[in-house]
Amino acid sequence: MTEINTLSKSNLVEIIERISAEIIDQKDVLSRLDTEIGDGDHGFSMATGFGSVSEKIVEYSQLPIGGMLKKIGFELIKTIGGAAGAVFGTMYTGQASYYDKNLAGKEHLSLGDLSMMYSEALRQVKRRGGANMGDKTMVDALEPAVVSLEQSHLDGASFQEAFSMAAEQARSGAEETRSMVAKHGRAKNLGERALGYIDPGAVSTALMFEVIRDYLLEQRP
Amino acid sequence: MKKLINKPENIAQELISGLVKSHPQYLKLVDDNLLIRSTPKSKGKVQIVFGQGIGHEPAFDGMLGFGMHDVEIPGNIFTCSGGDRIYEGIKYAWEKSNHTPILLLIANHEGDVINGGIALEMARDEGIDVQEIILYDDIASAPKGEEEKRRGMAGIIFSFKIAGAMAEEGKSRDEIIEVVSKINSGTRTLAVAISPATIPTTGQLLFTLADDEIIVGPGVHGEAGPEGPMKLSTASEVMNIVAERVLEDGDFQAGDEVLVLINGSGATTLMEMFILYDRLDEILKEKKVTPYRPLIGNYVTTQEMAGFSLSLCKANQEVKRLWDAPANTPYFKVSGGMND
Numbered sequence: 001m002t003e004i005n006t007l008s009k010s011n012l013v014e015i016i017e018r019i020s021a022e023i024i025d026q027k028d029v030l031s032r033l034d035t036e037i038g039d040g041d042h043g044f045s046m047a048t049g050f051g052s053v054s055e056k057i058v059e060y061s062q063l064p065i066g067g068m069l070k071k072i073g074f075e076l077i078k079t080i081g082g083a084a085g086a087v088f089g090t091m092y093t094g095q096a097s098y099y100d101k102n103l104a105g106k107e108h109l110s111l112g113d114l115s116m117m118y119s120e121a122l123r124q125v126k127r128r129g130g131a132n133m134g135d136k137t138m139v140d141a142l143e144p145a146v147v148s149l150e151q152s153h154l155d156g157a158s159f160q161e162a163f164s165m166a167a168e169q170a171r172s173g174a175e176e177t178r179s180m181v182a183k184h185g186r187a188k189n190l191g192e193r194a195l196g197y198i199d200p201g202a203v204s205t206a207l208m209f210e211v212i213r214d215y216l217l218e219q220r221p
Numbered sequence: 222m223k224k225l226i227n228k229p230e231n232i233a234q235e236l237i238s239g240l241v242k243s244h245p246q247y248l249k250l251v252d253d254n255l256l257i258r259s260t261p262k263s264k265g266k267v268q269i270v271f272g273q274g275i276g277h278e279p280a281f282d283g284m285l286g287f288g289m290h291d292v293e294i295p296g297n298i299f300t301c302s303g304g305d306r307i308y309e310g311i312k313y314a315w316e317k318s319n320h321t322p323i324l325l326l327i328a329n330h331e332g333d334v335i336n337g338g339i340a341l342e343m344a345r346d347e348g349i350d351v352q353e354i355i356l357y358d359d360i361a362s363a364p365k366g367e368e369e370k371r372r373g374m375a376g377i378i379f380s381f382k383i384a385g386a387m388a389e390e391g392k393s394r395d396e397i398i399e400v401v402s403k404i405n406s407g408t409r410t411l412a413v414a415i416s417p418a419t420i421p422t423t424g425q426l427l428f429t430l431a432d433d434e435i436i437v438g439p440g441v442h443g444e445a446g447p448e449g450p451m452k453l454s455t456a457s458e459v460m461n462i463v464a465e466r467v468l469e470d471g472d473f474q475a476g477d478e479v480l481v482l483i484n485g486s487g488a489t490t491l492m493e494m495f496i497l498y499d500r501l502d503e504i505l506k507e508k509k510v511t512p513y514r515p516l517i518g519n520y521v522t523t524q525e526m527a528g529f530s531l532s533l534c535k536a537n538q539e540v541k542r543l544w545d546a547p548a549n550t551p552y553f554k555v556s557g558g559m560n561d
Binding site: 027028035038089128 | 227229230243274297299300301303304305331332335336339362372405420422423426427438442443445446456
């Protein structure tokens with residue numbers, strides 16, 4: 001395996017295609033998790049959103065990186081709808097806004113660039129949804145993954161190492177939502193009855209980081 | 222799942238299409254799936270915009286029209302539209318009304334509030350004059366004292382009706398907001414489910430209940446409430462529990478007049494609703510609370526969930542007058558004849 005030190009737009013496009021395929025593949029599993037503590041459609045709506053993104057990604061990829069990520073985000077907001085659409089869409093529009101402000105024109109993103117883009121996305125997701133760590137939402141998976149990316153960047157890690165760690169952090173963050181009482185989303189109405197159930201949005205987030213990890217590990221020079 | 226649908230992913234589009242085709246005198250679809258009145262409100266009157274998930278028919282896509290709202294942005298099943306689409310709805314109302322102030326109604330659900338927030342930011346960035354009211358009424362979802370955290374349930378019909386009537390009369394947006402905010406904070410709703418619904422997009426049951434169990438406090442998407450199931454009893458006993466909680470939470474007193482809604486959640490018969498109302502009327506009499514022109518039927522539904530909710534709201538002379546004001550929409554009509 002060769003170490004990857006930058007990602008290009010075509011890498012990002014392939015990653016988005018793989019994430020879309022994975023979400024569509026896991027549709028029923030995600031909906032079932034949502035039936036336990038929500039209204040049972042998380043997988044369906046996420047699959048609708050990412051299905052639409054994968055149909056349009058070729059068109060979006062004609063734009064610069066920032067414009068492409070922004071289009072992806074808004075398509076998710078529009079097609080997923082609800083709180084999930086807004087937060088998962090903001091995961092991409094947030095990355096786009098950092099890129100447009102600080103990296104415009106750059107075609108090869110370093111781990112430092114990507115970790116800063118994710119940090120901004122995390123900040124905007126938290127502002128948009130009002131959720132913090134421990135509230136039993138996708139933030140419980142996203143925040144540890146983003147913190148780990150920042151640390152990996154400081155440690156001089158490769159993309160593969162950084163995303164392996166981040167995926168691990170996202171997954172364990174998602175698992176930890178089982179012991180949480182929800183403060184947001186429809187699960188909050190359940191109070192302590194939500195204990196023992198994993199948050200489906202956190203699982204979707206973990207899946208995304210795992211897809212990126214697997215993609216990076218497969219890359220050859 | 223046993224439902225008469227085609228492809229799950231086409232439900233949203235086919236449902237709205239069928240509604241509009243069957244009611245062309247009331248409704249029309251424009252732009253990217255925006256639902257509007259066939260005959261727009263006269264210019265200069267406040268425009269009321271609403272975006273919510275579908276699957277609750279007739280609320281509120283089938284209740285759009287004269288005396289109610291002007292533009293609806295239908296979302297997906299139980300999932301509100303994305304913020305950029307709600308913004309499109311606001312923008313449409315703004316442009317077509319020659320820049321009349323817009324009132325955005327938002328039912329208090331996380332997705333609706335977040336996307337409403339995105340839409341408000343986008344619209345205000347462009348100089349559109351829009352204000353929102355967040356509607357809540359469900360006493361099961363947050364304790365007394367934290368009313369603004371409560372979910373929007375069937376009782377928000379009171380706010381829709383009063384806002385719509387005032388806009389029709391040419392009242393200013395500030396006046397509408399003042400009155401409707403009071404209606405909203407004075408509305409109390411509690412629901413009961415006796416059998417679950419399946420989500421039409423996934424075919425999954427929202428919850429399971431034994432034959433002799435009911436849930437008190439479920440949401441309009443069939444979300445279970447904070448309490449576990451309890452044993453099914455008679456209509457009167459169930460109404461005793463529900464009415465007692467609603468009356469106590471809303472601090473309804475002897476001498477009050479109240480708007481009343483018994484809302485069926487989809488599979489409950491009018492027969493059952495009238496039996497429930499019969500007991501409610503007795504309870505209200507005992508408490509010396511006077512019901513004013515109760516509304517009974519399936520309005521905000523949760524697919525084939527069986528159950529109902531009770532909503533009450535204090536009504537003074539002005540509220541009663543506005544409740545009686547004419548409305549003419551496909552599935553919600555008040556004729557002028559209601560005044561006797």
